[in-house]
Amino acid sequence: GAVVSQHPSRVICKSGTSVKIECRSLDFQATTMFWYRQFPKKSLMLMATSNEGSKATYEQGVEKDKFLINHASLTLSTLTVTSAHPEDSSFYICSAHPDGPPNYGYTFGSGTRLTVV
Amino acid sequence: AQSVSQHNHHVILSEAASLELGCNYSYGGTVNLFWYVQYPGQHLQLLLKYFSGDPLVKGIKGFEAEFIKSKFSFNLRKPSVQWSDTAEYFCAAGATTLFFGTGTRLTVIP
Numbered sequence: 657g658a659v660v661s662q663h664p665s666r667v668i669c670k671s672g673t674s675v676k677i678e679c680r681s682l683d684f685q686a687t688t689m690f691w692y693r694q695f696p697k698k699s700l701m702l703m704a705t706s707n708e709g710s711k712a713t714y715e716q717g718v719e720k721d722k723f724l725i726n727h728a729s730l731t732l733s734t735l736t737v738t739s740a741h742p743e744d745s746s747f748y749i750c751s752a753h754p755d756g757p758p759n760y761g762y763t764f765g766s767g768t769r770l771t772v773v
Numbered sequence: 774a775q776s777v778s779q780h781n782h783h784v785i786l787s788e789a790a791s792l793e794l795g796c797n798y799s800y801g802g803t804v805n806l807f808w809y810v811q812y813p814g815q816h817l818q819l820l821l822k823y824f825s826g827d828p829l830v831k832g833i834k835g836f837e838a839e840f841i842k843s844k845f846s847f848n849l850r851k852p853s854v855q856w857s858d859t860a861e862y863f864c865a866a867g868a869t870t871l872f873f874g875t876g877t878r879l880t881v882i883p
Contacts, residue, residue: 690870699875700863749817751871762807762871766816 658684660752662765669740669772677735677768679750685730686752691723694747694767703748706733730755740772775800777866779874786854787882794849794877796838796864806847807865808838811876817863823847834858856883 659682669675679689687708692700704725705713712725722744724736733752737744749767778797786792798804808820821832828840838849847864859881864874 692873700873702870702872705870751817762819764809764817 658752658754658763660750660763660765662750662768664768665766666769667771669770671741671772672739674736674738675740675770677737677748677750677770679733679735679752679765681731681752681754681763684752684754686733687730687755689727689733689750689752690762691725691733691735692749692751694749700749703735708733737770740770742772745770745772775867775872777864777872777874779862779864779877781877782875783878783880785880785882788856789853792849792851792854792858792879794862794864794879796847796849796874797845798847798864798866798872799845800866800872803868804866805868806838806840807871808832808836808847808849809863809865811861811863813860820849820862854879854881856881 661680661682663678667675689706691703693703694700702715703718706725706727708727708730714720722738727733747767747769749764751762751764753762776799780795806823809817810820811817820836821830821838823830823840831837836851838847840847860879862877862879865871
């Protein structure tokens with residue numbers, strides 16, 4: 657079945673540094689990938705839609721310059737948290753569905769726990 | 774505006790009890806509906822999905838959900854829960870983009 661690999665699973669970084677999170681579709685191509693942030697005791701919030709070969713579409717309230725998204729190929733999207741601050745600490749999850757019929761559904765990566773100290 | 778509501782924040786059941794988790798959505802146009810489960814320490818997994826056709830959808834692990842268009846609802850059910858069903862359950866709706874409910878934590882007591 658469709659598999660999405662997300663790396664790293666955990667990362668601790670110092671305040672002011674940048675962190676890159678990768679999201680790969682292992683056995684399918686995805687023109688579109690999605691980045692979510694999960695807040696404690698709250699739902700998954702869609703941050704942005706990553707589009708291969710074009711600019712990402714950000715949800716209202718998400719800072720484009722802080723959360724840089726690059727979708728350079730049909731199997732890889734990256735999220736870079738720039739100049740990270742402690743309030744950026746969270747659980748980030750990517751998802752994708754194959755560029756085929758919608759019946760494949762969405763597959764999620766295993767998530768990245770970011771801790772900014 | 775698109776939104777998904779899950780009214781049960783935390784449900785505690787004994788093993789063998791029946792389960793029903795509520796999900797209501799607000800979405801313009803044709804909507805696809807999903808239930809995802811997140812077991813402790815694991816990532817989201819798809820339980821079941823509805824695109825069209827029979828409004829009663831059967832998923833994995835004995836779960837099912839019923840799409841009631843008139844009520845904008847897609848409630849999740851299981852006749853008899855097990856301890857291993859302890860997890861966080863998310864309802865989601867959308868077409869090309871998914872919007873999630875706030876999740877329901879299910880605790881099953883042996």
